Amino acid sequence: MAEYLVLIYSNEESWAATDEAFSAKIMEGHSKFGEKHGASLRGGNALEPSTTATSIRTDAAGKSVTTDGPFAETKEAIGGYYVVEAADLDAAIAIAKDIPAPFGGIEVRPIGAMS
Amino acid sequence: MLAATIRITRDFDVAEECVQDAFARALATWAQQGVPKNPGAWLTTVARRRAIDVGRRRDVATRSQRFLVTDDADAGREVTDGDFEDDRLRLIFTCCHPSLATDTQVALALRMLCGLSTTEVAKAFLVKESAMAARLTRAKKKIALARIPYRVPERSELRGRIDAVLLVVHLLFTTGHTSPVGEKLSQIDLVERSLDLALMLRGLLPDDAEVASLLALILLTDSRRGARIGADGEFLALADQDRSKWHRDSIDEGLALVGASIRRGRPGRFTLMAAIAAVHSSAAHWDETDWSEIVGLYDLLLEAWPSPVVALNRAVALSFAEGPLAGLMAIDELSTDPQLSTYPYLAAARGDCLERLERLPEAREAFEEAALLTENHVERDFLRLRIAQLS
Numbered sequence: 200m201a202e203y204l205v206l207i208y209s210n211e212e213s214w215a216a217t218d219e220a221f222s223a224k225i226m227e228g229h230s231k232f233g234e235k236h237g238a239s240l241r242g243g244n245a246l247e248p249s250t251t252a253t254s255i256r257t258d259a260a261g262k263s264v265t266t267d268g269p270f271a272e273t274k275e276a277i278g279g280y281y282v283v284e285a286a287d288l289d290a291a292i293a294i295a296k297d298i299p300a301p302f303g304g305i306e307v308r309p310i311g312a313m314s
Numbered sequence: 315m316l317a318a319t320i321r322i323t324r325d326f327d328v329a330e331e332c333v334q335d336a337f338a339r340a341l342a343t344w345a346q347q348g349v350p351k352n353p354g355a356w357l358t359t360v361a362r363r364r365a366i367d368v369g370r371r372r373d374v375a376t377r378s379q380r381f382l383v384t385d386d387a388d389a390g391r392e393v394t395d396g397d398f399e400d401d402r403l404r405l406i407f408t409c410c411h412p413s414l415a416t417d418t419q420v421a422l423a424l425r426m427l428c429g430l431s432t433t434e435v436a437k438a439f440l441v442k443e444s445a446m447a448a449r450l451t452r453a454k455k456k457i458a459l460a461r462i463p464y465r466v467p468e469r470s471e472l473r474g475r476i477d478a479v480l481l482v483v484h485l486l487f488t489t490g491h492t493s494p495v496g497e498k499l500s501q502i503d504l505v506e507r508s509l510d511l512a513l514m515l516r517g518l519l520p521d522d523a524e525v526a527s528l529l530a531l532i533l534l535t536d537s538r539r540g541a542r543i544g545a546d547g548e549f550l551a552l553a554d555q556d557r558s559k560w561h562r563d564s565i566d567e568g569l570a571l572v573g574a575s576i577r578r579g580r581p582g583r584f585t586l587m588a589a590i591a592a593v594h595s596s597a598a599h600w601d602e603t604d605w606s607e608i609v610g611l612y613d614l615l616l617e618a619w620p621s622p623v624v625a626l627n628r629a630v631a632l633s634f635a636e637g638p639l640a641g642l643m644a645i646d647e648l649s650t651d652p653q654l655s656t657y658p659y660l661a662a663a664r665g666d667c668l669e670r671l672e673r674l675p676e677a678r679e680a681f682e683e684a685a686l687l688t689e690n691h692v693e694r695d696f697l698r699l700r701i702a703q704l705s
Contacts, residue, residue, distance in 0.1 A: 287462070289467075309459050309460045
């Protein structure tokens with residue numbers, strides 16, 4: 200078995216333009232996903248919008264520089280994540296396909312072992 | 315053999331090393347004890363045993379992380395012929411996993427399944443060797459770290475996964491049919507391996523038109539094997555071949571397969587390519603070739619598979635359907651395509667059109683360029699002969 204970090208990307212502007220009924224429907228989708236794949240889930244959560252993010256870089260002099268906003272400015276931002284345990288990539292993809300991801304998509308990344 | 319060893323090592327690089335070890339052991343052992351009855355099985359068994367040894371010595375902590383995912387627990391037993399077939403299918407589906415980029419899938423399969431060198435794979439893709447080496451390394455790492463499984467997909471997934479596999483088997487065939495580098499026109503072992511794979515895939519998906527058409531395409535093209543080389547080892551173009559030397563059984567089988575695929579309607583790329591090959595196979599003489607039919611098929615193929623190489627082949631067909639000037643104009647339109655800038659067949663096709671237009675100095679220049687670009691010695695000799703015949 201291996202663990203995968205499943206990142207949910209979506210366009211935040213499109214999200215902001217939706218109504219409450221739409222968000223409720225997506226939340227229900229996540230509940231259903233949780234019920235179906237609970238045994239494989241090792242964690243997960245929604246994130247606040249990327250406007251709340253803070254990034255820290257080290258400059259050429261070795262000094263930490265703190266800036267407002269996400270590390271990479273992209274049209275689609277990470278809106279949430281799951282940690283999934285699966286036998287292999289095919290199994291992880293099969294699980295990830297059930298995650299509701301309007302206005303974006305899903306990225307599946309194997310989690311490395313620290314040893 | 316590599317495919318069978320990978321099932322144990324679950325690591326492409328380690329499997330390659332084990333196979334090389336097995337060959338070294340074979341040289342020493344066979345020199346003393348003679349060659350065994352089934353050398354292939356002997357080598358595979360040795361490579362697999364070596365792989366098991368390597369696996370035992372590995373750090374347990376890294377094992378779960380780095381190894382390929384397999385379903386089998388029977389790594390230690392002796393090898394049977396059925397295993398070879400299963401392992402090759404597993405390997406090709408692993409190489410053609412949708413989580414790898416299409417070009418990478420093909421490259422990996424040529425390297426891992428067919429034992430092509432990185433140089434040969436780079437040639438087949440018209441890219442630099444260093445770029446190809448980097449791409450292969452990245453892919454092997456991803457297979458191990460993301461745990462891309464080593465298995466044939468379930469029936470429900472097969473359709474979605476088959477296109478990439480067909481592409482690989484086709485490239486394998488074309489690489490074998492005309493070697494990108496070397497002293498021989500073709501590499502028969504690659505041709506036969508692609509034929510085996512096409513047959514296996516047909517067994518796996520007997521109702522798929524494109525699978526049947528790929529098999530037809532290979533059969534029809536390979537039916538000309540005995541007619542492509544003349545008495546002095548020289549290359550004979552389609553126009554100059556003695557068609558009575560074409561392999562009749564392969565043609566009949568290929569024509570039947572492609573006919574059935576066409577009748578299903580909405581032909582895909584392999585059905586169209588097989589149909590083009592079938593037009594050649596159906597002409598008793600070069601002069602009887604139905605070129606307008608071939609141009610029409612290339613038009614459909616360009617829609618199904620927009621590629622500069624297809625466009626070039628269409629231009630060549632056009633030069634026979636409508637004359638060398640029409641062909642030359644179509645070829646020149648493609649000459650700025652970066653993918654074709656080092657492609658010897660573009661220069662060769664230009665030379666052919668120019669020769670037929672009796673623009674001999676320009677034809678000579680084009681053939682000379684083609685001879686410089688090709689690294690297949692038999693093709694180069696053929697081009698030099700054409701240059702000599704110009705004057």
